[in-house]
Structure formats: C-alpha cells, structure tokens
Amino acid sequence: MRYPLLFLLSAALLWSMPTRAADAPLVILVPGGKGAPQKAGFLMRNKGAFDRAGFNTLVSSTAKAAAKAARSASNSGQKVFFVGMSIGVIKSSAALGNGAPADGAVFFSGNYQRARSLLKSPANLPPTLLVHHRNDKCPGTTPANVEPFRQWSNGRVEKIVWIKSTGSSRAPPCGAVGAHGFFRKDQQPIAAAIAFIRAH
DSSP, rough: OOHHHHHHHHHHHHHHHHOOOTSEEEEEEEESSSSSTTSSHHHHHHHHHHTTTTTTEEOSSSHHHHHHHHHHHHTTOOOOEEETTHHHHHHHHHHHHTTOOOOOOOEESSSHHHHHHHHHHHGGOOSEEEEEETOOOOOOGGGGHHHHHHTTTTTOEEEEEEEEEOTTTTSOOOSSSSSSGGGOOOOEEEEEEEEHHHHH
C-alpha cells in the first residue's frame, strides 16, 4: 500500500513528539533577558529537556502572564512549577508574591535581594531549589546572596546546587554563555531541576 507523502510526514512528527498526560505538571519557564526570549538563552536552549521529561511546558516573558497560566493550571488540578532564570527569577518572584499558586520553584542565577522584596514574605515561596554558579560575576546575582536568601526563606529553600563548570572568562558577566549561564554546560543544572520537580 502506498501512503501519501503528507501522511508519512505527519506520522513521523507524531512519533517524534513526546507523550505526556494532560494532568502532567505544568512547568512555567521564565527566561532571563529584558526582551523576547532568545533561543541562545539558558532556559530556551533547554526547553526540550523539560519536554522530554514528560512535563507540560509554557514559556512566559511577564509575571502577569505566568501568574495567569499558574492559576488556570492549578484550578484544573495540575501541579505548577515556576522555573526562572536571572531576570526570570525576579518575574517569577513577582508572580508568587502576588498570589500565584505553585507547588515548587527552581531559580537559576537569581537576584535574591530583589526576589525577597517581590515575594514580600517567605510564606509566598513554595518549596524551592536554587542553582547557582560559584563564579557568577554578574553584579546583581552574586553568589554571596544565595545563602542569605536561603536563611530568609524559613525553610522554603530546600536545596542549593552549586555549579563549578569552567569556561572562558571573556564572556559577558551577565550573559548566557559565561558562568552566569553555566558556560553552556547545562546538563548538571538542568538535571537538578528535573529531579527536583519530579520529587515534588
């Protein structure tokens, strides 16, 4: 039997797509950067890893949109996880501080002084994993602020994963390819995030 080319292509696409239950956790990816998400950004270049892990994923560029998606999914009985990177940690904190529901959060390379002010109270922070590079040189995301944020969280920060990968010191300090962006050696930080979400 001969199959039309369109049918064969459609079948191939469906076969390659990861299958996930409708009630699988919703992972809201909130990328860094000030504009539209860039493909080279840490979360965008790793979105496929969250898809392959069986999560429903959504990319949000604003705190308002992330909060709206979280409320909709939570009302439908889904678990919700915020995954923020750099400025995305600030946006995620703003959403959580304004009452967005979440079963957990993963923060990469965050500005935790700003996050504290937006969260308003540790009570607004769900169980959280912090992932940070020991040599992050971005002024707003200094590693020195990670432990004070954990202490402020009153136990809500359950774990800190420190990354020690190496790479070029010439990379922009707040960019996606330096220590702030894990030197593009993403396997360890992403694996930590996926394991944390699965455990919750």
